[in-house]
Amino acid sequence: MQGKEGRGPPPLFLPPVATEARPENISWIRGFRRPGVVPGLGLFLVALLLVWLGVNLYQKPSDFLSVALEGLTLGLVYGLIALGYSLVYGILELINFAHGDVFMLGSWISLSVAAHKIGLNETTSGFAVVWGLALTLLAAMAFCGFLNVAIERVAYRPLRNAPRLAPLITAIGMSFILQDVGLNRLGPAPVSVPNILPTGAVFTIGGHEYRWSSLIVAVATLPILFLLIWLVQRTRQGKAMRATAQDQEAAAMMGINVNRTISFTFLIAGALAGVAGLLYALYSTNIRYDQGFQLGLIAFTAAVLGGIGNLPGAVLGAILIGLIQQFNEGLSWHAPSSQWTQSIVFAILILILVFRPEGLLGERTPEGG
C-alpha cells in the first residue's frame, strides 16, 4: 500500500466523499462562493488570539509555560475521546452522541475496579500501582469497547438505511440512558478518586509545579496513539476500516464483512474512551455523572476543529482545545476565566463550522457549505 497513495504521508481516514471532485465552475454560476470578507474575519480572529497569547507570554513567561504544559496534558486526554468521535464519524458519518457517556462510564468502571476491587489508594506504591493500573486499564478498555459495540448493535445498526437524522436521535437517547446509569452508579455529586499516581513535582516553573501524575498521564497516551495509527494504517483490519469508510457497498463487494468492520471500529473507539476514562479520573481526581456530556462535547469540538473523520486532525484539535481551555483558565491578562470555558469552546465550534467546516486538516465535504 505504500507508494500507491502519492506523495506525502497518506491521510489515515479520508472523509468518505472527499474524493469526488467538486465542479469548479459552480462559483461562476452562482456568484462568489466565499467572499473575501469571511476568511478575512476568520484570520482577524486568529490574529487577535495570537496577540492575546503573545502579550500573556511577554508578561509572565513562567505562567504561560506551565499553563501550556497542563493544556498539552489535558489535550492529549481529550484527544483519546476525540479519536473515538472521529473514528465513528469516519466510518458511519454518525455523530456518536453516546461516546462521551461511554467515556464517563469508563471513569466509573476505572474507579470501581482500581479503588474498590483491587484496593489501590494513596498509600499503594511500586509494582502494586503499575499492575493494578494495568489491570484497571484492561478492564476499562474491555468494558467500554463492548459497551460501544452493544450500543452500535442495538441502536445504530437497525437504522443504517433510515434517514440520517434517525441514528443521530437514537444516539441522543442512548446518551441519556448511559448518563442515567452513571447518575445511579455515581450519584448526583462529584466523586473523588484517590491520588493513586505520585503527586510530587517533576519540575517547577516559576512557582508552578508540573506533577508526576500529569506527566504519566500525558506519556501514557502516546503509545496508544501510535498503536492506533499502526492499526489503521498497517494492518489488514485497518485497511478494511478505511475501505468501509470510503464506500460500504464496494467494500462489501470486495469481501469485507462490513458489519464486523463497523463493530470493530466501535470496539476500538470504546476502548479509547475507556483509556480516556481511566486517565481522566487519575488526572482530575474527580468524576461526575455528567462529565461525559460536557467533555464529550468539548472532544467533539476538538474532532471538528481538526477535521472530523481525520485521525491526526482529531489529536491536533484536541491539543489545541486543551491549550485554549487551560490558557483561558490559567492566564492572567484579560483571560475570561473558567466560567466562560464552555462558551468559548462552543464559540470555537460554531466559528469553525461556519468559517471552515472541513476543519484544520480535513478536506472539503458536502456536509459543510
Add this chain to the structure above:
Amino acid sequence: MSEYRQPWWHRWTGLLGEPRRRWRAMDARERFQAGIVLRVLLLGALIYIAWPLALLVAVIFGVQYGLPYVPPRFAFVRRGAIPTIILIVAVTYPFYNGSLTDMRLFGAFPDVGTAVIMGVYVIMAIGLNIVVGYAGLLDLGYVAFYAMGAYTCAWFASVQFAHRHIHFGAVGVGSNTPGIHISVWALLLVAAIFTAIIGIVIGLPTLRLRGDYLAIVTLGFGEILPQVANNGDSLGGFNLTNGPNGITPIDSPGFGGLNYLTGSGSFFTSARLFFWTVLVLVAITIFCSLRLRDSRLGRAWIAIREDETAAAAMGVPLMRTKTWAYATGAFFGGIAGAYFAAFKSSTFPSDFSFNISAFILSMVILGGMGNVWGVIFGASFLAYLNQEGLANIGHSLNQTFGTHLEVPLYQFGIYGAIIVLVMLIRPEGLIPSARRQAEFHEGVHDTPLYDTQQ
C-alpha cells in the same frame, strides 16, 4: 469462502425492529383489523387505569370510525369533530378535575397548575415541530429560544433595571415601583418577535450546514446562551441577567376585571385563569401551525425535508425557507418562554439546560414528527410525566411491591429509552403523519450530491 450467515444472537438483538417488519408485511385489511385489536387493547388498559380516560378515548375512536360515513354535505364535521370534543373536554377541565377519582398506577389527575405547564410545553413542542418535523432541521438548542423569551419577559416586567422607570399597562404594580413594567400580554408578542429575530441571527450563518452539523451548532448555541445568562450579572459591569439568582418577581399578566390579584372570588382562581389563557395560546399556535403547514411556505419546508437537492432544483430558495422555519419555531418558543416566566414569576439560568431541549425533542419524536396532533399528545403526556406522573408512578410502584425506587433518578433514562424505542420500533411516532411515515419506511435519499446553496 464460506457463506455469510448472521450469528445466532442477531435474531434476538434485532427483536426491536421485528414489529415494524411484521407491520409492513400486512395488507390494508389486515392493518385495519390489527388496528381494531390494538385499540381494544389500549381501551382495556385505560379502563384499568381510569374509566373517564377510557370513555374519552372510546368516544374519539368511535367518532374516528364513524367519520367516513358522514355525508359529503357535512364534510366540515370530519375535520372539526375530534378537535371540538377535545377542546370541550379541555376547557371544562378545571370544573370536574376535583371530582375525578385517582387513576390506578398514575395517581391523581394532573391539577390545573400542571395543566398550565403542559400547555406551555405543547406550545414549545409545536414550535420545535415546525423546525424538526416540517423542515427536517434537527435543532438541539431549542431551549435557547425558550430562554430568550423568558428573559425578555423578565427584563421588561420586573424591577431588574431599577434605574429606569417605565410603566405601560402593567397590572398589579404600584406606580412608584422602579424598573420597567410593561403589560405581559404585550410582552408575549415582543418576546416572540425578539426571539424570532434571534432565530434569524443564529440561523443565517448556520443554516448553510446540513443535518448533523446543524444539530451540533444549535446545541452549541443552546449551551452558550444559558451560560451567558448565568454569567450575565456583570457583563462589563452591567447586570443583565442577575446571574444564577435569576430575575425573580416578574409581573403577573392581568386578566381584565377577573384579576385574581384583586380578589374576584374563588371561581376565577389564578391557576384557572392561566389555564384558560394558555389554552387560547395553544389554540392560536395549533391554528398557525396547521395553516403554515398547508401554505406555500409549509410545502416548501416539506419539500426541503424530503429532498433538498430536488427542492432547490424546483426553485425553492433554501436559505430563505429554512430561515423562516427557524424563525417561526423560535417565535413559538419565545411565546412559551415568556408565558412560562410570567406564570412562574421567575426565571433562572438553570431552567435552560440541554436536558430541556432533548426533553422537547423527545415529545416531538414520541408524538410523531410532522403531525401536530401527535406532537400535542406527546408534549402533554411527557410534560405530565415530568411534573407529576413519574413521581406518582414511583409512589404506587413502591406501595405495591414494597420497593424503594427513587423514580427521579431514572427520569432521564426513561426519556432516553422512549427516544430509542420509538426510533427503533415506530420512527414515525405514536400518531404519525402519513407523509412522514412513508419517508421513514421507504427511505429518502437525503445525502446530497453536493451542496446546492449559494
